Amino acid sequence: MNRIFFTPGPSELYFTVPDHLRSALKENIGSISHRSSAFQKIYKNCIEELEKLLNIPSDFEILFASSATEIWERSLQNLVSEKADFFVNGSFSEKFYHTGEALLKHTTRHDAENYTWNNKFSKIDYATEFIAIAANETSIGMCTGMNEISTIKKAHPDKVLAIDVVSAIPYYEIDFAHCDMAYFSVQKGFGLPAGLGVWILKKSLIEVAAKKGLEDHISPHRRLSEMHKMAVKNQTTETPNVMAIYLLGKVCEDMNRRGIDQIRIETNYKAAVLNQAIEQSSLLDFLIQEERYRSKTTIVAACKGIEAQSIIDHLKNFGMIIGSGYGNNKNKHIRIANFPAHSKESIEQLADELLNYRK
Amino acid sequence: MNRIFFTPGPSELYFTVPDHLRSALKENIGSISHRSSAFQKIYKNCIEELEKLLNIPSDFEILFASSATEIWERSLQNLVSEKADFFVNGSFSEKFYHTGEALLKHTTRHDAENYTWNNKFSKIDYATEFIAIAANETSIGMCTGMNEISTIKKAHPDKVLAIDVVSAIPYYEIDFAHCDMAYFSVQKGFGLPAGLGVWILKKSLIEVAAKKGLEDHISPHRRLSEMHKMAVKNQTTETPNVMAIYLLGKVCEDMNRRGIDQIRIETNYKAAVLNQAIEQSSLLDFLIQEERYRSKTTIVAACKGIEAQSIIDHLKNFGMIIGSGYGNNKNKHIRIANFPAHSKESIEQLADELLNYRK
Numbered sequence: 001m002n003r004i005f006f007t008p009g010p011s012e013l014y015f016t017v018p019d020h021l022r023s024a025l026k027e028n029i030g031s032i033s034h035r036s037s038a039f040q041k042i043y044k045n046c047i048e049e050l051e052k053l054l055n056i057p058s059d060f061e062i063l064f065a066s067s068a069t070e071i072w073e074r075s076l077q078n079l080v081s082e083k084a085d086f087f088v089n090g091s092f093s094e095k096f097y098h099t100g101e102a103l104l105k106h107t108t109r110h111d112a113e114n115y116t117w118n119n120k121f122s123k124i125d126y127a128t129e130f131i132a133i134a135a136n137e138t139s140i141g142m143c144t145g146m147n148e149i150s151t152i153k154k155a156h157p158d159k160v161l162a163i164d165v166v167s168a169i170p171y172y173e174i175d176f177a178h179c180d181m182a183y184f185s186v187q188k189g190f191g192l193p194a195g196l197g198v199w200i201l202k203k204s205l206i207e208v209a210a211k212k213g214l215e216d217h218i219s220p221h222r223r224l225s226e227m228h229k230m231a232v233k234n235q236t237t238e239t240p241n242v243m244a245i246y247l248l249g250k251v252c253e254d255m256n257r258r259g260i261d262q263i264r265i266e267t268n269y270k271a272a273v274l275n276q277a278i279e280q281s282s283l284l285d286f287l288i289q290e291e292r293y294r295s296k297t298t299i300v301a302a303c304k305g306i307e308a309q310s311i312i313d314h315l316k317n318f319g320m321i322i323g324s325g326y327g328n329n330k331n332k333h334i335r336i337a338n339f340p341a342h343s344k345e346s347i348e349q350l351a352d353e354l355l356n357y358r359k
Numbered sequence: 360m361n362r363i364f365f366t367p368g369p370s371e372l373y374f375t376v377p378d379h380l381r382s383a384l385k386e387n388i389g390s391i392s393h394r395s396s397a398f399q400k401i402y403k404n405c406i407e408e409l410e411k412l413l414n415i416p417s418d419f420e421i422l423f424a425s426s427a428t429e430i431w432e433r434s435l436q437n438l439v440s441e442k443a444d445f446f447v448n449g450s451f452s453e454k455f456y457h458t459g460e461a462l463l464k465h466t467t468r469h470d471a472e473n474y475t476w477n478n479k480f481s482k483i484d485y486a487t488e489f490i491a492i493a494a495n496e497t498s499i500g501m502c503t504g505m506n507e508i509s510t511i512k513k514a515h516p517d518k519v520l521a522i523d524v525v526s527a528i529p530y531y532e533i534d535f536a537h538c539d540m541a542y543f544s545v546q547k548g549f550g551l552p553a554g555l556g557v558w559i560l561k562k563s564l565i566e567v568a569a570k571k572g573l574e575d576h577i578s579p580h581r582r583l584s585e586m587h588k589m590a591v592k593n594q595t596t597e598t599p600n601v602m603a604i605y606l607l608g609k610v611c612e613d614m615n616r617r618g619i620d621q622i623r624i625e626t627n628y629k630a631a632v633l634n635q636a637i638e639q640s641s642l643l644d645f646l647i648q649e650e651r652y653r654s655k656t657t658i659v660a661a662c663k664g665i666e667a668q669s670i671i672d673h674l675k676n677f678g679m680i681i682g683s684g685y686g687n688n689k690n691k692h693i694r695i696a697n698f699p700a701h702s703k704e705s706i707e708q709l710a711d712e713l714l715n716y717r718k
Contacts (some may be wrong), residue, residue: 004388013389030372030552031364066425069597073578193389195554195600219432237429241554
């Protein structure tokens, strides 16, 4: 039986990935040198297609790392001398906070309560250099809109505002006028195999580590200045995941051809279908009560009088693989990815089966 | 025209890789969760096949990172409080030294002269905690045998001895009784696409960072104790390059079936063929005069009265892609990989064309 992965990442591969992998083998992408002009062309294509898809302005640069987890570490190493603030509303934003605790002298966490932010954004103190917030907290499917994020930036224009768009993108529209960096990994909304992190940041930040005297103590391959020096040559500091950069460029090409507006319209439609099923189901409830905080790309429902595993197992019989709750909520929530790789038809079938299911 | 990559990494893919990639797509390896039992099975298989192929004893653990470059950084972060010594005989061992300069209070470098070590191994002082040496320095094709490396370990049993086996392995036979850690990336001797580093280290080292008080300042996902905690569950701390772990396990299976002894015999034969061509060519000379330091897996020749590019271009006409010299030696040396992915026939053809070439 064919299986479709609605897990919130790794997830279903974008439908063109198998063809691109075949082309990659024909074109020896696994063998070419990362210092060759063939690689530089692949790199450049990936950057240009990403810029187009996400509407990234020219004062931002795109860099590659191995994962979003690595970008947590690298951004703090390169951009913060002493203090950062973290908005925590789930397991992933909390992990970023723990990375801060390890690397920095001072950290403050601001916890969401009952899946809403309620005045939390005003409590950032003067000494803070860096503010972290998850646009989409994958563990609970809570989305914080760019309008809310931009209020933080407007109140603190001198601080680096970093947003985690891991499972939100490319649907989520980043307003680059109101953030300084955004990052994601490719195994979520881009429908690619895991193994690449993408770091989009304001070019003016590239010299921060050097200016703050941080650079000397960062491994040379992850100093922003060194990464930038190679990036302008369409190269990376180390041998990167060449295949992933190739595939990301190709999938962005495909998505650009389809059109980001179309992708957003379809995502909204599919989210509505899933949300309607949750509303109608006697076994499910919205985890997040305030509608504006409900993610459209990672739909999370709380189970009522039933274990999540039972719903997961039922759907598995139809070849539909959905995610369990995260961490301690493993058996209490279900999580369903709504990424560009998920067709309208597959989401409709999933919604039907959710509703068909009785205890 | 089909091309064969004799570049010293990324290099020719192992001949079974395209088939394994096709199977990976069928088995949804790009979509499965890195927390699923399906992933744990893949992880376990990879570890077991590696242990078998490289004869890794049970007091060693295998961990994954994104590249050998990253392992330079992570090993120093986790294992060294103050001082490390670096044996430098080319660009890669020098880069490891530069990583040490960035991360540590004290470093000492011991430079090879004229591609030989001449009494360099005796000058390690008492305060040194960590000794780095490249078994195979890819930039110049200099190999340091395990017999020489073990003399260092015997003289300094209390220090961590780390060996870079990046482009030597699986041919190079690591004597785990006389080293504490070894590391490599998969795009060289394993014939895989780039994007995975493998770190083999003595289990007794896992608690060093905690004992030395280093752990609190390392990003949680790269604390050895955290990596170990996940490794015993056949998982990783972050979402890893799942596809690469799958492919590495499969290629190790294939190599185990072929037999490591057979691979070593063939490598020796192919090295002899290439070395004979260098000896007979009027345009080439051995870069390294002392035969025992000549790598069998990365064969490097100095060009006599001709630019390397001219030889490289000639071979390209026949679909054979070889490497240029590294860095400043770009046009002075040629570098030829002799990995398990390179068949005897392809190496014989390459040797023939090297000899056919006249200015």
